[in-house]
Amino acid sequence: MSVSIQDSTQICAGFRAFADPLRLQIIELLRSQELCVCELCEQLEVNQSKLSFHLKNLKDANLVNSRQQGRWMYYSLNLVQFVILEQYLAEYRHLGTILPAQTCE
Template sequence: MDRSPDPGANLRAGFHALSDPLRLEIMQFLRDQEACVCDIQTKLSIAPSKLSFHLKTLKNAKILRSRQEGRWIYYSLNLPHITALEQYLADFRRLSPIAPARTCQD
């Protein structure tokens, strides 16, 4: 059975990842700079296991990029994917007519 990829999967994963306040804090911290896990942990006072879970969620949603340098992993925002999420919402505003609701009939 040939299954084509679900085009909405990346959008759903992205918006799910953005639904957690701690993940938004991580993104805010990475807004201006790439950072290693230890810097994120120190800045946000997050337990390593909890941070690992949230970084994995953001990375799986393609919101973060990672690169390894020696034994350290550095994270940064994946701006092209964030732009795609932004564009998805902008298309609703731009392409959806604002029409009055129809009156329901019994």
């Protein structure tokens, strides 16, 4: 699998987004259903400005979709991006056992 510059940028953004505990909690909450930003704030016990920062990171990484209904934003997982990240990692399974590098003496 050859990764283009654009693909590598999206893959990096996706893995970078996973590097924060609060963003992982958001992803876990969205695993089973779409949620309103107010529901996420309540369940995570964080203020909306902090949550908005993390949702923007997830959205920039293409891991979540958003839609507006009335005055509220609703978020859901973008499963297509999860599949892209999963396929990227799956390519390494085909390498078999990777041995540690030998040191020069």
